[in-house]
Amino acid sequence: MNKLILGRYFPGDSWLHRLDPRAKLLAGVYFIFVLFLANNWETYLVLGLFTFAVMRLSDVKFGIYLRGVRPLIWLILFTVFLQILFTAGGEIYLDWGPITISEFGLINGVYIFCRFVMIIFISTVITLTTKPIDLTDAINILLRPLQKLRIPVDELSLMLSISLRFIPNLLDETQKVMDAQRARGTEFGEGSLFRQMKTLVPIFLPLFVSSLNRAEDMANAMEVRGYQSGEKRSIFRQLYWRRRDTLSLFIMILLTTLLIWLRTEGGIGH
Amino acid sequence: MQLLFDSVTADYQLGPIRSPRVLRSIDMNLKSGSFTAVIGHTGSGKSSLLKAMNGLLIPTDGQIKIGDTVIKAGKNKRSLKKIRKQVGMVFQFPESQLFAETVEQDICFGPLNFGVPLIKAKKMARDVLIQVGLDPIILTKSPFSLSGGQKRRVAIAGILAMQPEVLVLDEPGAGLDPAGKKEILSLIASWHHEKKLTTVLVTHDMDDVATYADDVIIMNEGQIVMHGDKRSIFSEEKELKKWHVDVPDARRFQLRIEQETGVILPQVCLTVEELAEALIEVNLA
Amino acid sequence: MKPIVKVKNLTFKYDKRIEEETLSDLSFTVNQGEWLAVIGHNGSGKSTLAKLLVGLLEPEEGSICIAGLNVNDTMNRNGRSHIGLVFQNPENQFIGTTVEDDVAFGLENINMPYEEMVKRIGKALKLVDMYEFRSHDPSRLSGGQKQRVAIAGMLALKPSLIILDEALVMLDPKSRRELLSTLQHLIKTENITVISITHDMNEAASADRIMILEKGRIVKSGSPSLIFEEQLDLQPPFAERLKRELITRGGEFPENYMTEEEMVRRLCNYCLIV
Numbered sequence: 001m002n003k004l005i006l007g008r009y010f011p012g013d014s015w016l017h018r019l020d021p022r023a024k025l026l027a028g029v030y031f032i033f034v035l036f037l038a039n040n041w042e043t044y045l046v047l048g049l050f051t052f053a054v055m056r057l058s059d060v061k062f063g064i065y066l067r068g069v070r071p072l073i074w075l076i077l078f079t080v081f082l083q084i085l086f087t088a089g090g091e092i093y094l095d096w097g098p099i100t101i102s103e104f105g106l107i108n109g110v111y112i113f114c115r116f117v118m119i120i121f122i123s124t125v126i127t128l129t130t131k132p133i134d135l136t137d138a139i140n141i142l143l144r145p146l147q148k149l150r151i152p153v154d155e156l157s158l159m160l161s162i163s164l165r166f167i168p169n170l171l172d173e174t175q176k177v178m179d180a181q182r183a184r185g186t187e188f189g190e191g192s193l194f195r196q197m198k199t200l201v202p203i204f205l206p207l208f209v210s211s212l213n214r215a216e217d218m219a220n221a222m223e224v225r226g227y228q229s230g231e232k233r234s235i236f237r238q239l240y241w242r243r244r245d246t247l248s249l250f251i252m253i254l255l256t257t258l259l260i261w262l263r264t265e266g267g268i269g270h
Numbered sequence: 271m272q273l274l275f276d277s278v279t280a281d282y283q284l285g286p287i288r289s290p291r292v293l294r295s296i297d298m299n300l301k302s303g304s305f306t307a308v309i310g311h312t313g314s315g316k317s318s319l320l321k322a323m324n325g326l327l328i329p330t331d332g333q334i335k336i337g338d339t340v341i342k343a344g345k346n347k348r349s350l351k352k353i354r355k356q357v358g359m360v361f362q363f364p365e366s367q368l369f370a371e372t373v374e375q376d377i378c379f380g381p382l383n384f385g386v387p388l389i390k391a392k393k394m395a396r397d398v399l400i401q402v403g404l405d406p407i408i409l410t411k412s413p414f415s416l417s418g419g420q421k422r423r424v425a426i427a428g429i430l431a432m433q434p435e436v437l438v439l440d441e442p443g444a445g446l447d448p449a450g451k452k453e454i455l456s457l458i459a460s461w462h463h464e465k466k467l468t469t470v471l472v473t474h475d476m477d478d479v480a481t482y483a484d485d486v487i488i489m490n491e492g493q494i495v496m497h498g499d500k501r502s503i504f505s506e507e508k509e510l511k512k513w514h515v516d517v518p519d520a521r522r523f524q525l526r527i528e529q530e531t532g533v534i535l536p537q538v539c540l541t542v543e544e545l546a547e548a549l550i551e552v553n554l555a
Numbered sequence: 556m557k558p559i560v561k562v563k564n565l566t567f568k569y570d571k572r573i574e575e576e577t578l579s580d581l582s583f584t585v586n587q588g589e590w591l592a593v594i595g596h597n598g599s600g601k602s603t604l605a606k607l608l609v610g611l612l613e614p615e616e617g618s619i620c621i622a623g624l625n626v627n628d629t630m631n632r633n634g635r636s637h638i639g640l641v642f643q644n645p646e647n648q649f650i651g652t653t654v655e656d657d658v659a660f661g662l663e664n665i666n667m668p669y670e671e672m673v674k675r676i677g678k679a680l681k682l683v684d685m686y687e688f689r690s691h692d693p694s695r696l697s698g699g700q701k702q703r704v705a706i707a708g709m710l711a712l713k714p715s716l717i718i719l720d721e722a723l724v725m726l727d728p729k730s731r732r733e734l735l736s737t738l739q740h741l742i743k744t745e746n747i748t749v750i751s752i753t754h755d756m757n758e759a760a761s762a763d764r765i766m767i768l769e770k771g772r773i774v775k776s777g778s779p780s781l782i783f784e785e786q787l788d789l790q791p792p793f794a795e796r797l798k799r800e801l802i803t804r805g806g807e808f809p810e811n812y813m814t815e816e817e818m819v820r821r822l823c824n825y826c827l828i829v
Contacts (some may be wrong), residue, residue, distance in 0.1 A: 131652075132652075133652045133653075133656075161652065162650060164652065165649065165650070165651070165652050165694075168692075168694050169646065169694060213647075214646075214647050217642060217644060217647035217648065218647055218648070218650075220606075220611055220642075221640075221642060221647065221648035221650070222650060222660075223611060224609050224611065224638075224639075224640045225650075225660055225661040225664060225708065226661055226664035226665060226712075227660070227664050228664070231664075231666075232666050233663045233664055233666055234662070234663050234666045234667055234668060234669065234672065235663065235669070236655070236656060236659035236662070236663055236669065236672050236676075237656060237659075238669060
């Protein structure tokens with residue numbers, strides 16, 4: 001639970017920390033689309049360098065990014081493996097009955113691997129350098145046009161931010177209940193799977209009950225403080241779009257242009 | 271049962287984040303049968319000290335000896351089980367750990383975990399429930415259907431049913447009304463004497479310290495800064511002020527009277543009765 | 556003194572099938588600038604009264620009128636902003652992820668312009684001495700600090716009435732005393748009325764008036780001295796307890812309630828005579 005890096009914020013004051021969360025979010029989503037433009041080693045090299053540069057800008061140690069990849073490594077390797085097996089073309093290196101490993105298969109496998117890692121790195125960069133609440137605000141503002149389609153964007157983002165606010169409380173409480181039950185002789189992570197499942201009841205039930213109470217208190221507090229869903233509310237948390245935010249989007253467009261140019265120059269597969 | 275801490279240092283390791291040391295070379299000797307109050311503001315290390323007594327926080331350095339069982343850095347599986355049976359721990363707002371379908375099942379949970387046979391555990395559940403002042407009729411009820419004060423008693427009964435020799439309590443009266451709080455604390459005090467327990471009580475209320483405890487420990491930033499019998503501790507105003515610790519009402523009133531009249535009372539008064547005696551003794555009333 | 560709260564024949568029960576009422580036929584008024592302490596055992600209906608006063612529950616019979624507005628009909632957002640409620644558990648009433656975000660929540664709800672919000676939040680946080688903590692995470696604050704932030708959240712809305720629903724109960728005695736004196740100061744400077752639901756007798760003793768609830772009825776209402784003189788089962792503040800101890804030991808003291816000041820003065824005078 002504590003080893004998960006993706007989704008965690010590292011306080012800091014780097015250039016990236018100071019970017020507007022909307023700019024980061026837009027650029028991040030854009031980057032994932034741009035990745036699909038890459039089709040030869042030159043384009044992958046450019047994207048790799050770009051990712052590396054962004055990571056350096058975040059002032060967060062490289063090791064922390066690697067830890068972000070670790071929980072997903074099996075999923076990545078599995079996909080890479082499938083890619084290698086089912087892509088044909090070019091020279092055949094190994095022909096073993098139904099299993100053939102070809103030149104194109106290997107190259108594609110490497111590409112897929114790079115693509116995965118870059119997506120993880122870039123999304124980790126965003127979450128490491130942006131407070132969750134700022135991301136929520138950015139999502140709220142960027143999705144606002146959806147309100148025209150009667151999607152309750154404000155309510156959804158308030159729900160999201162309240163959930164974020166309760167995560168630390170919930171973790172504390174889990175720790176507390178676990179300690180209390182350990183003091184009563186429960187041993188966690190021991191015995192058969194069935195026994196282990198049974199030890200979870202004394203933890204989840206109290207947590208469930210207290211979360212329900214909490215939710216009721218919270219709803220009362222919100223009502224007393226004048227909250228009514230669907231009514232127009234002003235916003236205290238202001239976001240400021242600065243020059244560097246425009247600049248960051250401009251860099252993304254430059255990157256796209258470069259990629260399109262390198263693509264048409266031709267490479268493997270063309 | 272004696273509790274012995276020998277330069278115990280401990281901290282929490284939460285993923286990549288290591289908390290600052292929560293206990294810093296604690297040396298402490300709680301004699302068998304003593305009643306000790308632990309005082310200190312939020313974050314002073316009180317809760318960590320309590321957790322260490324129950325093996326919920328393992329020392330990174332030094333050792334803890336409870337009775338003849340030792341806990342130190344490394345694996346302590348067998349001693350942990352033994353210690354948790356001997357040391358009953360009542361957490362703050364213990365009612366939040368209730369989970370079973372019936373009160374009886376909840377009280378039996380601890381004893382069953384420690385290998386007490388079901389029939390014996392059930393009998394014990396009934397006994398402790400009467401001891402905490404509840405009607406055995408509620409044994410078959412759901413703990414969630416009870417009132418706040420009843421839930422608290424059931425939770426405490428669940429600890430007592432384990433028949434601990436050391437009782438560790440973190441603000442057992444928090445959030446209760448004065449009558450409810452007094453009942454709970456007097457119950458604890460009477461078990462302490464009856465069963466010859468070694469009791470450790472964390473509280474913010476100095477009047478509780480004055481009424482129930484014999485000894486006082488004051489904690490600050492993970493260290494024990496004062497430890498002694500309550501009367502000598504509460505006589506050191508300057509030291510107490512340094513650690514932002516209050517004195518009991520009676521002592522506060524005594525100091526005020528002494529300051530305004532210039533008459534010094536013959537002893538350090540901790541309760542209203544003591545103060546009344548002393549005032550009459552020096553002819554102030 | 557004009558009454559700001561008028562409660563008339565208030566009756567309420569949670570379960571309509573049960574005969575017994577949680578609150579039955581309650582009538583009382585609270586004056587502008589008054590501090591009323593409502594005391595009673597668990598289950599006396601204290602907390603239900605708090606919920607009715609802020610409109611979280613609807614009375615079965617009777618009416619509640621606060622600052623000229625009937626609570627049940629006009630309980631829209633503007634009506635609500637006249638009344639603040641501070642809950643027992645400081646943990647569960649936070650909505651914002653920082654102190655100032657949380658104070659802002661009530662202001663956002665009445666659609667206040669940004670510049671005005673900034674001013675109000677700054678002022679409210681200064682009133683409760685929490686301005687330095689404005690960008691802190693509320694979950695890292697102590698219990699007393701959390702309640703201060705909750706109170707700032709009310710003050711920012713410039714309420715005429717604040718209801719404390721056992722709001723000081725979970726605090727340690729020291730933070731309780733400090734918060735109490737901050738609140739007493741606020742009442743004077745901001746002209747606020749307080750209804751405090753409590754079982755802390757020291758807090759009740761410092762109120763202007765105490766009202767005792769028992770099984771959903773008002774059994775007594777009056778000044779703290781009157782209440783502590785007549786209700787001998789209530790544990791009075793320390794000075795009065797000392798007086799009673801001294802009387803049982805043959806000391807000569809007046810029968811009526813004595814505050815700590817009065818007690819100290821009397822003992823000092825006695826000393827001079829001797």
